[in-house]
Amino acid sequence: CTQERPAQPQRENNMNRWDPKAKKPPKGFNYLAPVLSALENELRDKVRESNAGKRNTESMWPVHQINWQRSRYVYDLYYQHRKISKKVYDYCVKNKLVDGALIAKWKKSGYEKLCSTYVINSNNYKFGTTSICRVPLKDRGPEQMTAQDPTTGCRGCASGVGQPRNIFGNKYGQNLAAVQIAREKRMEEMERKRQREEEEEEEQRKIAASSKGTGDSETDDSDSDEDDYGPAPAAGVWAGGKKLEEESERMAEEFEAGNERGTDEQPSKKQKINS
Numbered sequence: 001c002t003q004e005r006p007a008q009p010q011r012e013n014n015m016n017r018w019d020p021k022a023k024k025p026p027k028g029f030n031y032l033a034p035v036l037s038a039l040e041n042e043l044r045d046k047v048r049e050s051n052a053g054k055r056n057t058e059s060m061w062p063v064h065q066i067n068w069q070r071s072r073y074v075y076d077l078y079y080q081h082r083k084i085s086k087k088v089y090d091y092c093v094k095n096k097l098v099d100g101a102l103i104a105k106w107k108k109s110g111y112e113k114l115c116s117t118y119v120i121n122s123n124n125y126k127f128g129t130t131s132i133c134r135v136p137l138k139d140r141g142p143e144q145m146t147a148q149d150p151t152t153g154c155r156g157c158a159s160g161v162g163q164p165r166n167i168f169g170n171k172y173g174q175n176l177a178a179v180q181i182a183r184e185k186r187m188e189e190m191e192r193k194r195q196r197e198e199e200e201e202e203e204q205r206k207i208a209a210s211s212k213g214t215g216d217s218e219t220d221d222s223d224s225d226e227d228d229y230g231p232a233p234a235a236g237v238w239a240g241g242k243k244l245e246e247e248s249e250r251m252a253e254e255f256e257a258g259n260e261r262g263t264d265e266q267p268s269k270k271q272k273i274n275s
Contacts, residue, residue, distance in 0.1 A: 023091075023095075025088070025091055026085070026087040026088050026091050027085075027087075027088075028084055028085050028087070028088045029084075029088050029091065031077075031083060031084060031088075032073070032074060032077060032084060032088070032092075034237070035073060035176055035180065035237045036070065036073075036074075036097060038237045039066055039069065039070045039073075039237070042062075042066060043062065043063065043066045046062035046063070046066070047062075047063070055150075057150045057151050058150075058153070060151065061152060061153035061168075062172065064115065064116050064118070064151065064152040064153070064154075065115075065152065065153060065168050065170070065172035065173070066172055067099050067102070067116070068099075068102070068115055068116065068152075068167075068168075068172070069172050069173070069174070069176060070097070070098060070099075071098040071099040071102050071103055072175065072176070072177070073176040073177050074089065074092045074097070074098045075098070075103050075106060076175065076177035076178070077089075077177045080177065081177055081178075081181055083177075083181070099117075101117050102114065102116065102117055105117060105120070109159070110158075110159050111159070112159050113157045113158070113159060113163070113167060114157050115133060115149070115152050115154035115157040115167055115168075116151070116152045116154070118131075118151055118152065119131035119133055119134060119149055119151070119152060119154065119157070120134065124151075131149040131151075131152075131154070132144060132147045132148075132149060133147075133148065133149040133152070133154035133155065133156050133157050133158070133167075134157065134158050135156075135158060136156070136158040136160055136162070136163065137156055137158075137162055137163060137164075138160075138162055152168075153168055154167050154168060155167055155168065155169055165249050166249075171238040171239075174238055174239055175249065176237055176238070178249070179237070179238065179239045180237075182239075
């Protein structure tokens, strides 16, 4: 008789599936796996995309920008939103699913929004300086207000008030952790609303049946389409609407303003973390 083969592990849960030595992801990794997979696919598509009509450095913008967004997503889920455990965070750093060197810079004062470690390396620029994107907008001349770093496409990643919230000015500059949390809250609100409406309709049917003196009541065959908002919106992992994007930006600003203890401190063990 033939022996039954053991079930194969789910490949979609292992973001490092091209590495045969990669360990199985820890519990809770599934929470961020869909977004990391979407960003990986996006990066692959951008690399294959034609560079016709683009400057040589501009063709590399998506590589730097998606690297920033992917790293920021995991970083914010752990340090700000407390949605993933330390094991999941360490797994992402160890398996290079995120840019560990860039994250290390974010923990230092003045580098909280740094777009890439490339822009602070003085060897990459003339006269031993750094990129224009590291100069605060208030310190720039009129002709430099819209300047972007030629390598990353960053509009401004210096810390302080008055800096652009979206440092790239496109979907890759969105705060995906805040987008995901805002979307989850919206889904919860819609679910509560649907439950309240069902309870009210049921109560009205009972009152109507009681007043008629019969147990017969018309059946409402019309199905609600509210569930169509679903966990996978048409815009993918990014905020497709202005309202959601603004809500996520407001949420990100609130977390940054309230994060007084610094990002070097790990989330409290007493604090609930999704697993």
